Amino acid sequence: MLKISTKSQYGLRALVYLAISKEKINSLRTISKKEGISFDYLEKILSRLEKTGLVKARKGVLGGYFLAKHPKKIKISEILKVLEGDTFLVKCIGADKKFHCIRARKCLAKNLWRKIQDSINSTLNSITLADLIK
Amino acid sequence: MLKISTKSQYGLRALVYLAISKEKINSLRTISKKEGISFDYLEKILSRLEKTGLVKARKGVLGGYFLAKHPKKIKISEILKVLEGDTFLVKCIGADKKFHCIRARKCLAKNLWRKIQDSINSTLNSITLADLIK
DNA sequence: TAAAAGCCGACGATATTTGTCGGCTTTAGT
């Protein structure tokens, strides 16, 4: 249905929150409350962003999350790649080696999907987190 | 997951098939066989394309489907709109009057979704079925 | 040592997508 999952929407909002926050560090509880996002769900999301190095976490009391790099250095494409998985519009043009479409040779539809994919990618690569907050 | 449904993929392939076919009219059975798409499923898809005026149908023996207009006159955006429904990346920027996001006023994420949406839309509006088959 | 925070894996609910089925109507050819 060509839609962005709420996971990505939540993830992006959390990152924006961290980016504009006056605090050095923000706890999951704070973010989830302020943004109105399920605590447990957001935890999974931030945990994933942490594993891939977009945010860092500190455990214990007074712990929380903070951006791993300056917002200028965080491209939207990175974020979405982490949250949406290897995000290709259709399998036929995906990078999955195990999948090879038998129709690919003479398929005219494929070219369309690739064009759309390229258009999306170039948009995603040209925008950073910093671009959103000014 | 930002993916194109197989419904749209099938629909587009069927339209391409009709566009490049030497026959004036092609039956559902023929298309489904040649394209390797479930007969019953494709029926629903073509039926929907028929209702919205992209293809026309003739009933009875020797019946089938054919394009309602010249491929040059069929924009990809039209096709996808029919098949994917009112396709907005996220609810917050959708046209649904009943939905109004309480965060919209000061939400920075929204601007991103809109940019991506615009980029996709302009691509979809600039390509016609005819562009795919040459 | 207790409380606050993050970490992790399993699970369940819900929604969407994908597909199937049966019976109906229309049409061309015999």
Place this chain on the structure above:
DNA sequence: ACTAAAGCCGACAAATATCGTCGGCTTTTA
């Protein structure tokens, strides 16, 4: 007129993906 081939239609079933919850663990500071 009859029949077979085709499209039309609505209900339903299966498969998959998304969304969210839960319980117990570890780490850290006061």
